[in-house]
Amino acid sequence: MGLLRGLLDGTRRGTRLALALVAAYVLLAAGARWVAPQPVQDLRSLDLMNSSIPPAWDAEGRREFLLGTDEQGRDVLSGVLFGLRLSMGVGFAAVALAMVIGLAAGLLSGYRGGWLDAFLMRIADAQLTFPAILVAMLLDGVARSVLPRSVHEALGVPVVIGAIALAQWVPFARAARVGTLVEREKGYVQAAQVMARPGRSILLGHVLPNVLGPIVVIATIGLGNAILTEATLSFLGVGIPPTSPSLGTLVRNGSAYLPSGAWWMVVFPGLALAGLVLAVNVAGDGLRDGLDPKQRSAVS
Amino acid sequence: MPDGPFLELRAVTKHFPVPRPLLGRVVSRAPAVVVRAVESVSLSLRAGDTLGVVGESGCGKTTLGRLLVGLEVPSGGEIHFRGQSLQGGARNRPRALQRRIQMVFQDPYASLDPRWRVRDIVTEPVVGELSATARRERAVQLLRQVGLSDADLDKHPHQFSGGQRQRLAIARALCAEPELVVCDEPTSALDVSVQAQVLNLLKETQARLGLSMVFISHDLAVVSHVSTSVAVMYLGRVVEWAPRAVLFAAPTHPYTRALLETIPDVRRPGRRRAAIPGEVPSALAPPPGCAFHPRCPLAEPRCRVERPELRPLGGGTLVACHVVGERAPAEPPSGGGSSTSAG
Amino acid sequence: MSVALEGLKVTLRRAGGEIPLVEDVSFRIDPGQVLGLVGESGAGKSLTAAGLIGLVSPPVRIAGGKLSVRGHAVSLEDARAVRPLRGKAVGFVPQDPFTSLDPLFPVGDQLVETLRAHLPLDREAARERALRLLADVGLPSPAERFEHYPHQLSGGMRQRVAIALALCAEPPLVVADECTTALDVSTQAQIVSLLARLVEEHGVSVLLITHDLGVVAELATEVAIMYAGRIVERAPVHRLIRSPRHPYTRALLEAVPRVGGEGGGALPAIPGTMPRPGELPPGCAFHPRCPRASERCRTERPPLEQRGDAELACWHPLEEGDASEPSSGGRGA
Numbered sequence: 001m002g003l004l005r006g007l008l009d010g011t012r013r014g015t016r017l018a019l020a021l022v023a024a025y026v027l028l029a030a031g032a033r034w035v036a037p038q039p040v041q042d043l044r045s046l047d048l049m050n051s052s053i054p055p056a057w058d059a060e061g062r063r064e065f066l067l068g069t070d071e072q073g074r075d076v077l078s079g080v081l082f083g084l085r086l087s088m089g090v091g092f093a094a095v096a097l098a099m100v101i102g103l104a105a106g107l108l109s110g111y112r113g114g115w116l117d118a119f120l121m122r123i124a125d126a127q128l129t130f131p132a133i134l135v136a137m138l139l140d141g142v143a144r145s146v147l148p149r150s151v152h153e154a155l156g157v158p159v160v161i162g163a164i165a166l167a168q169w170v171p172f173a174r175a176a177r178v179g180t181l182v183e184r185e186k187g188y189v190q191a192a193q194v195m196a197r198p199g200r201s202i203l204l205g206h207v208l209p210n211v212l213g214p215i216v217v218i219a220t221i222g223l224g225n226a227i228l229t230e231a232t233l234s235f236l237g238v239g240i241p242p243t244s245p246s247l248g249t250l251v252r253n254g255s256a257y258l259p260s261g262a263w264w265m266v267v268f269p270g271l272a273l274a275g276l277v278l279a280v281n282v283a284g285d286g287l288r289d290g291l292d293p294k295q296r297s298a299v300s
Numbered sequence: 301m302p303d304g305p306f307l308e309l310r311a312v313t314k315h316f317p318v319p320r321p322l323l324g325r326v327v328s329r330a331p332a333v334v335v336r337a338v339e340s341v342s343l344s345l346r347a348g349d350t351l352g353v354v355g356e357s358g359c360g361k362t363t364l365g366r367l368l369v370g371l372e373v374p375s376g377g378e379i380h381f382r383g384q385s386l387q388g389g390a391r392n393r394p395r396a397l398q399r400r401i402q403m404v405f406q407d408p409y410a411s412l413d414p415r416w417r418v419r420d421i422v423t424e425p426v427v428g429e430l431s432a433t434a435r436r437e438r439a440v441q442l443l444r445q446v447g448l449s450d451a452d453l454d455k456h457p458h459q460f461s462g463g464q465r466q467r468l469a470i471a472r473a474l475c476a477e478p479e480l481v482v483c484d485e486p487t488s489a490l491d492v493s494v495q496a497q498v499l500n501l502l503k504e505t506q507a508r509l510g511l512s513m514v515f516i517s518h519d520l521a522v523v524s525h526v527s528t529s530v531a532v533m534y535l536g537r538v539v540e541w542a543p544r545a546v547l548f549a550a551p552t553h554p555y556t557r558a559l560l561e562t563i564p565d566v567r568r569p570g571r572r573r574a575a576i577p578g579e580v581p582s583a584l585a586p587p588p589g590c591a592f593h594p595r596c597p598l599a600e601p602r603c604r605v606e607r608p609e610l611r612p613l614g615g616g617t618l619v620a621c622h623v624v625g626e627r628a629p630a631e632p633p634s635g636g637g638s639s640t641s642a643g
Numbered sequence: 644m645s646v647a648l649e650g651l652k653v654t655l656r657r658a659g660g661e662i663p664l665v666e667d668v669s670f671r672i673d674p675g676q677v678l679g680l681v682g683e684s685g686a687g688k689s690l691t692a693a694g695l696i697g698l699v700s701p702p703v704r705i706a707g708g709k710l711s712v713r714g715h716a717v718s719l720e721d722a723r724a725v726r727p728l729r730g731k732a733v734g735f736v737p738q739d740p741f742t743s744l745d746p747l748f749p750v751g752d753q754l755v756e757t758l759r760a761h762l763p764l765d766r767e768a769a770r771e772r773a774l775r776l777l778a779d780v781g782l783p784s785p786a787e788r789f790e791h792y793p794h795q796l797s798g799g800m801r802q803r804v805a806i807a808l809a810l811c812a813e814p815p816l817v818v819a820d821e822c823t824t825a826l827d828v829s830t831q832a833q834i835v836s837l838l839a840r841l842v843e844e845h846g847v848s849v850l851l852i853t854h855d856l857g858v859v860a861e862l863a864t865e866v867a868i869m870y871a872g873r874i875v876e877r878a879p880v881h882r883l884i885r886s887p888r889h890p891y892t893r894a895l896l897e898a899v900p901r902v903g904g905e906g907g908g909a910l911p912a913i914p915g916t917m918p919r920p921g922e923l924p925p926g927c928a929f930h931p932r933c934p935r936a937s938e939r940c941r942t943e944r945p946p947l948e949q950r951g952d953a954e955l956a957c958w959h960p961l962e963e964g965d966a967s968e969p970s971s972g973g974r975g976a
Contacts, residue, residue, distance in 0.1 A: 187411025188421075191469075193390045194369045195425040195476050196398040209415045356827040461916055462684070491683035491854055496898040496912035503909065518828065521900040525910065548902055562832040564857025566899050569880045573861065575832040579797050 015286025021279040029085040036078035037064060046073045052257070055264050068264040070250075071257060076264055080272045083247040086240065087273070090161055091227035095219050097165035098226075102172020103215065107203050109173065110180025121177070124170045132167035132229055139163040140238050156241040160233060164226050171218050179211030186210075220284030224277045231273055247273045306347040306382060306512055307368075307480060313376035314338040314363055318584070335583045337363040339536040340377065342610065345529075347479075350506065350513040352527030352544070354520055354559075358583055360536040361516045365484045368514060369403045381480070399425065402478040406485040408465035412457040412472075418443070419453040422468060425476035442471040446501060463494035467501065474505065481506075482514045487522060499525060520563050524548055529616075532556045535583060535591040538610055542617035552619045554596045590622070598623045644713055646816040646848045647671040651708035651719065653687070653694045655920060656701070662921035664703065665690050665872045667947065672816065672848035672865075677838075679851045679863030679880070681895075685917055686869040688852045692820045695850075696733050697725035712815055730761050734809030734847075738821040740801035743808075744793040750804045751777075751789030754811065761812035776807040781837055799830035803837065810845065818850045823858055835862050856899055860884060867954075868892050871918055871928040878953035888953075888960040890933050927958065935959045 028035060039045050050073035054061045061068065067076040105124070109117040127135070143159045144152055152159070183189055183206065192202045233239030234248025242249055247269045254266030318333040338360040345351045353361045366372040368379065370390030379386045381401065390398055405411040412421055419439040423430070430438060440450050446467040457465055466486055473481055483502065487495040503526060506513055517523050523530055524544065531541040532553065540553040551557045558576045578595040581587055587594050593603040602622050610620040619625055653665040665687040672678045682688045694705050697719065708719035712732040717724045729735070737743045745753055754773040758764055764772065777785035780803040793801055802822060809817050819838065823831040839862055842849055851863055859866055860880065867877040868889065876889040887893040897911040915932045918924060926943055930936040939958050947956040 186413075187405040187407055187469075188413040188416075190371055191403065191405065191411060191472065192424065193371060194398070194401075194403050196390060196393075196395045197424070197427075199391070201427075206413050210413070356829060463916065492856065492895060493683065493898045493913040494916070496900070496910040497914075499900070500909040500912055519900075520828075521902045524902045525900040559828065560902065562828045563902060564831075564835075564855070564861050565901075566856045566860045566884060566896060567901070569860040569863075569884045573832040573835070575836055576829045579799060579830065580827070 015283060015289070018279045018282035018286060021275070022283050025084065025276050025279065026088065028081060029088050032078075032081040032085045036075070036081045037066070038075040038078040048073050052262050052265075054262070067268045068262075070253065070265045071262075076268050079245065079250055080247070080269050083245055083250050083269060084272060084276070086157075086244060086246040087227050087230055087248070088276070090157060090164070090230045090240070090246065091223050093161045094164035094168065094226040094230070095222045097161060098168040098222065099172050099215065099219055101165060102169040102174075103176050103208070105169070106173040106176025106178075107180050107207060107211075110177040111184060111199065111203055111207065117177075120173070124173055127167075128170050130167075132164070132225070133232055135167040136160070136163035136229060136233055137236070137238050139166065140233065144238075153241050153243070157244075160230060160239050163233075164229050167229070168222055168226060171222070172215060175214045175218055176211055179214065180207050183207045183210050214288075217284060217288040220287055221281060224280040224284065227273070227280070228277055305344040305380075306349075307345040307351075307514075308380040309341055309343045309377065310380070311377035312338060312341045312364070312367060312374050312379060314360075314367055314372055315375045333584060336536050336586065337583060338367065338374075341533075341536075341538050342377075343531055343538065343541060345480075345512060345514065347512055348510055349528040350515055350526055352523035352530040353514060353516045353533060354518065354523050354530060355533035356518055356559075356580055358535070358580055359533040360583075361518075361533050362484055364533070365403065365482045365514065365516045368480075368482050369401050370398060371403075399476045400478050401480045401482065402473040402476050404466070404469050404473050404481060404483045404486045406488055408462045408469065408489060411469050412465055414457055416456070417453070418455050418457070418468060421457070422471040423475055424472060438475065442475055445474065445505065446471045461494070462490050463498055466490065466498050470498075470501065470505065474509070478511070480512045480514065482516070484516045485518070486515075488517065488519065495522070502526065520559060532559070535581065535586050537591065537620065538618075539592065539621070540617065540619045541610065542615070542619075546615055546617055550615075550617075552613060552617055552624045553621050554598050554624065555592050558595075558597075590620075644815060645671050645673045645711075647711040648695065649709040649711070651691060651694050652706040653690050653699065653703060654706045655703050657921070661706075663706075663872055664920045665694060668708075668869075668874055670850075670867060670874070670877065672850065674815070674846040674848055675842060676864045677842060677849040677851050677862055679853065679859035679866040680869060681853060681856060681859055681866060682869030683854055683917055685871075685919060687872040687920075688854075688869050689820055691869070692735070692818045692850065692852055694719060695818060696729050696735060697722055730757065730814065731812045732814050732816065734812070734814040734817040736802075736805050736809045736817065736819040736822040739825055740798065740805045741793065743805055744801060746793050749790050749792055750796070751791075754804070754807060757808055757811045773807075776810065777804070780804070780807045780810075780841070781833075782807075797830075798826055799833060802826065802830075802834055806834075806837065806841070810841070810847075813845070814847070816848045816850065818852065820852045821854070824853065824855065831858070838862060856896065868895070871923055872920060873928070873956065874947060874954065875929070875956045876954065878955075882953070886961070886963050888950075888955050888962075889929075889957050890935055890959075890961060891929050893961060894932075927956075 050065065050069050051071050053065050053069045055068040056063050056066045065075050067080070069075055070079065105120050109120045140159055140163050143155070147155065189202060189206050192206060230239055230246060231248030231251065234246045235252045237252065239248060240246050245253070250269035251266055251273070254269060257265050314337045315334040316337055318335060320333065341364060343351065353364060355361045363372060367374055370386070370393055373389045381397070384397065386393055386397070419436060422442045423435045423439050426435065426438065439453055443449065443452060448464065448467055457468070460468065486502070487498050490498060499522065505511065515523060515526050527544045529541065529543050530547045531538050532555065533539065534555050540547065540551065540556045547556065551560055561574045562576065564573060576595055581591070581594070589605045590603040590608050593599040596603065600623055606622070608620045608622045608625060610618045611625050612618050613625065649669045651665060651668040652663060654661045654663050668691055670678055680688045680691060693699050694708060695710060697705065699705060705719050710717050710719055712728065717728060719725055744750060751773055754776060755766070755769045758769040758772055774785050774789060777788065782788050782800060782803050788796065788800070796804065805822070823834050826834060835858060838849070851859065853859060863880045865877065866880050866883045867874045868891065869875070870891055876883065876887065876892050883892065884896065887896060894911065894913045898913060900910055913932055918928060924931055925941065927940045927945055930940040933940065937959060945956045945958045947954050
């Protein structure tokens with residue numbers, strides 16, 4: 001918690017605004033079930049008679065569908081809220097998983113050195129040569145062809161999370177490794193070795209807390225990437241199965257109807273996505289600056 | 301209780317390979333380059349005594365300290381502690397044995413985890429062995445031993461000054477109940493008055509607990525204050541080793557004598573020191589024969605070719621020098637110097 | 644011409660107000676003289692140096708002070724007036740030569756660049772001058788070393804280059820900020836002897852900032868002791884060391900370990916620690932640690948007073964021959 005306070009202390013107003021925005025998104029998405037006017041998951045609540053209604057302020061709009069409906073009568077606002085929930089959920093989970101993988105690899109690599117370090121870092125290097133989308137598509141494609149349809153659908157979301165995590169773990173590993181190399185030379189780590197503490201305790205008790213700083217910043221920025229990657233995958237049709245649409249899927253669907261003039265189906269999901277990623281990135285940038293001790297005024 | 305000195309180093313050597321790219325090694329076929337940080341060091345220490353290890357940067361004293369506590373593994377030679385041979389590094393030594401030798405580090409700002417609280421820092425050696433209450437009590441005990449108070453239990457390191465942090469580091473080292481404490485330049489980063497406090501604390505603690513110490517420093521005056529015997533190192537080797545009083549009253553090795561001449565003496569304002577000509581050579585390419593010969597006023601042709609061994613000279617002194625080693629000992633050093641002043 | 648500093652004041656702006664870090668620091672250094680400014684960490688000596696050349700940045704600021712160099716007086720609060728002083732009127736030798744030399748350029752080039760920035764010289768002339776400077780500071784094989792990069796030189800050699808850089812524009816005042824602290828004893832001795840020679844040859848005034856009393860004893864002609872941001876005693880070096888007047892000065896001298904002696908027993912240590920800026924006790928800042936403190940010391944701060952050719956800020960100074968009295972408790976906190 002001291003870390004969090006430390007982060008918040010050093011931030012500027014713009015960052016705090018961005019953080020507040022992200023918090024608002026999180027609350028909305030988490031409470032989608034209660035906030036959304038229409039439970040769009042439930043197919044029985046849909047009425048085809050309500051299809052393609054423009055937003056409420058338009059002449060043909062209706063107040064109960066604030067942002068309009070799509071071609072199947074689904075309320076766009078509700079769709080966006082649930083889509084946000086899914087996009088953010090996948091994004092957070094993917095980043096969290098990438099962080100765990102990266103931390104483990106980086107800590108071990110940095111602390112043990114030797115062949116383990118060389119081995120893990122070469123894998124990391126190799127992985128970096130593949131663009132994240134390709135890695136994710138590859139993994140998803142493999143899963144799709146290997147698993148029977150029903151299993152794939154049930155596992156759809158975890159597969160996408162895993163794919164994105166696998167594409168994103170390397171920066172975490174690198175940062176953790178560098179941090180570990182620095183911490184290894186510190187007196188308190190060496191003192192712990194001299195008092196015969198087991199390596200694992202030293203890593204978890206001394207090294208990990210002290211390398212977390214930059215890791216958290218990478219995570220915040222990686223979150224934006226993860227969300228966008230998921231949206232891209234869904235847009236391309238290889239992401240989350242369409243039964244539970246994410247923002248990317250909504251954009252994909254909605255874009256098909258754009259030429260016919262039903263702009264609201266693509267614009268609102270798009271805006272929601274852009275706003276979220278922007279807020280997350282600005283917050284991440286600001287947190288990084290806030291963490292930098294040189295930015296804080298200090299007299300030694 | 302096995303016989304033998306409390307601590308014994310027999311021809312301890314540590315070489316660090318200088319990494320070179322694989323291609324270069326294969327193509328040029330040149331022999332691997334090594335840094336001879338510590339070369340064939342043989343020393344011993346009796347229980348309850350303090351061995352001072354002195355030298356300038358690059359002489360290998362810090363590496364020697366690290367070898368003792370297991371942060372480095374010797375490339376050659378043996379370390380015997382209480383008659384038992386210490387094999388390998390901290391990880392390989394039996395836990396009980398490893399904890400008998402603890403260390404106080406140089407940098408008070410990097411030797412305490414900034415995220416830990418003091419109560420956890422000083423009791424880290426016994427984490428998991430004691431209940432939370434017992435641990436707290438132990439922390440209080442340790443803090444009192446080093447002159448800090450209970451109020452400091454829940455603070456973080458950054459709330460303390462350099463001198464106080466060194467006290468915490470000493471408390472932590474004591475928690476493991478060691479028999480030998482290796483101090484690596486513990487007061488070099490501290491102000492004069494704080495240094496005095498910490499040195500007093502070390503001496504008092506040593507007397508009270510019957511500890512033995514290896515005290516590493518570049519500061520001859522500080523070493524003179526705490527040691528029973530002093531070893532002078534140059535480029536990885538011990539060039540002179542003598543009981544404290546003998547070394548400072550009648551130094552024999554030319555390097556020791558020159559080094560004593562270069563200590564600024566507050567008591568004698570205006571006196572200019574005689575500087576040793578030249579600079580310390582790189583450990584990658586030590587001069588042949590006696591490593592000190594390029595800078596030595598007594599150098600003879602033999603010194604360029606043949607390396608002198610550490611030999612007893614009488615009076616408890618061992619010295620590694622062709623010229624001095626064969627002369628009768630105890631010619632007073634030229635120019636008087638600070639070594640004869642009683643302070 | 645002498646160099647004089649009058650009333651330097653440096654403050655730190657913090658939530659709740661502005662606290663003084665350095666206050667009322669004045670001194671005068673004649674050509675060829677070395678003033679040693681001694682103090683422990685936090686006493687404000689490095690800040691004094693930084694204040695002299697205007698190298699402070701918010702929230703630290705220079706709140707007052709006048710520097711007189713070559714007959715001109717400059718208000719140190721005025722950043723624009725101070726800038727031209729750097730290098731030309733005040734040379735600076737920093738502590739760590741590794742970070743003060745640009746690793747990307749050969750040392751010779753850095754010297755030439757500095758020379759041409761301060762003096763009207765063309766490349767050839769500047770190069771000649773640089774080579775002479777390098778020889779002057781005792782750098783072995785100057786022509787060869789001219790082309791070397793900082794990392795190819797040893798610590799002692801880099802420090803020599805740093806001294807050469809400081810002397811480029813022949814400033815009347817050279818500030819040496821702990822410039823021997825990072826060196827080995829034997830290299831230190833060489834640099835100190837170099838500085839002594841240069842002071843004699845060039846007739847500069849030197850402000851030698853250090854915590855090392857031994858170096859001060861060797862090189863300084865006069866010594867000023869700083870405590871908690873103020874000067875508490877100033878005297879010619881021999882006198883200060885033989886019979887210090889301020890209890891802090893004497894305690895400091897006694898706390899320095901010496902070679903020889905029996906080595907047993909405790910070093911006379913000063914109990915407690917120096918108060919941090921903003922946490923100064925009322926009255927004399929040293930009173931909580933002073934064995935001679937009286938009621939007056941606790942309430943009234945002693946002003947720095949002139950006593951012949953020395954200065955002292957103490958209500959109960961030690962007199963000559965007070966050496967028998969114990970200066971402080973033996974053990975320390």
